[in-house]
Amino acid sequence: MKATGMRTDKPDSVPYDWAEIERSLDAHGNVVLPRVLRPEQCAHLAALYARDDCFRSRIVMARHNFGRGEYKYFAYPLPPLLHRLRHALYPHLAPIANRWNRQLGIDVQYPDELDVFLDHCHRAGQTRPTPLILQYGPGDYNCLHQDLYGEHVFPLQVAMLLSRPGADFEGGEFVMTESASNGQHAEVIPLEQGDAVLFAVNQRPATSKRGGTRKVAMRHGVSVLRSGMRHTVGLIFHDSR
Structure with missing residues (x-):
């Protein structure tokens, strides 16, 4: 699902219809924020990948059976644009995350401000930043997974496509799956350069046939890149150990 909204000259203000975004997240576990x-x-942002001074670590996926390709975790301080986006998005997402937890019977509520939540993470030993850039070449892919990292997990995250489909690369679609007691299904989510997909990290509530709440487990990944080079930024709101 795509959210509608007018982009301004300051895209990090993400001026979208948040009521519609919430409805899409409830129904599908994901929504695309255009441009x-x-x-x-x-x-x-893609050019930063060639530098070492911006990052705390580099992961080669094949070494860990994560797929093929690689990614780098940013070090603090984050690039200013990513810092602003992370802080601009979080206040819109915290009320959704809190409602989901209440529906799922999870006794965790998130503070209104990202810095307060990150302080909770850091007090629990989760001090390493989690925003990252992923790089894929021909034949690369990302296995279906969940980005959890520790005790304190924020249940929504964002992936932003930096490359141009059909020009910079072919293939490499963003894929989400959901599993529940009534079955499983997968969804391919089309993205253009600059689009962000906002999605459930781990699980989301859904309405059962009897009118109650059922738990839906979510995973995400990237299909095989057929050609070219694909870069994506991942914005995760909890830090890691």
């Missing part, structure tokens, strides 16, 4: 980043911002 969160401008092309020049995408190019700037």
Whole structure:
């Protein structure tokens, strides 16, 4: 599902219809935010991947059976654009996350401000930043997974496509699956350069046939890249151990 909204000259303010976004998240566990980043911002972020001074670690997926490709976790301080986006999105997402937890019977409520939540993470030993850039080449893919990292997990996250489908790369679609007691299904979510997909990290509530609440387990990944190079930024709101 795509959310509608007018982009301003400051895309990090993400001026979207948040009531519609909430409805889509409830129904599907994901929603696309169009044109969160401008092309020049995408190019700037993708170019950071070649640098070492911005990052705390590099992961080669094949070494850990995560798939093929690689990614780098940013170090603090984050690039200013990502810092602003992370802080701009979180206040809209915390009320949704709190309602989901109440529906699922989870006794965790998230504070209104990201810095307060990150302080909770850091007090629990989760001090390492989790925003990252992923890089895929021909034949690369990302296995279905969940980005959990520790005791304190924020249940929504964002992936932003930096590359141009059909120009910079072919294949490499963003894929989500959900599993529940009534079955499983997969969804391919089309993205254009600068689009962000907002999605459930782990699980979401859904209405059962009897009118109660059932738990739906979510996973995400990337299909095989057929050609070219694909870069994506992941914004995760909890930090890791």
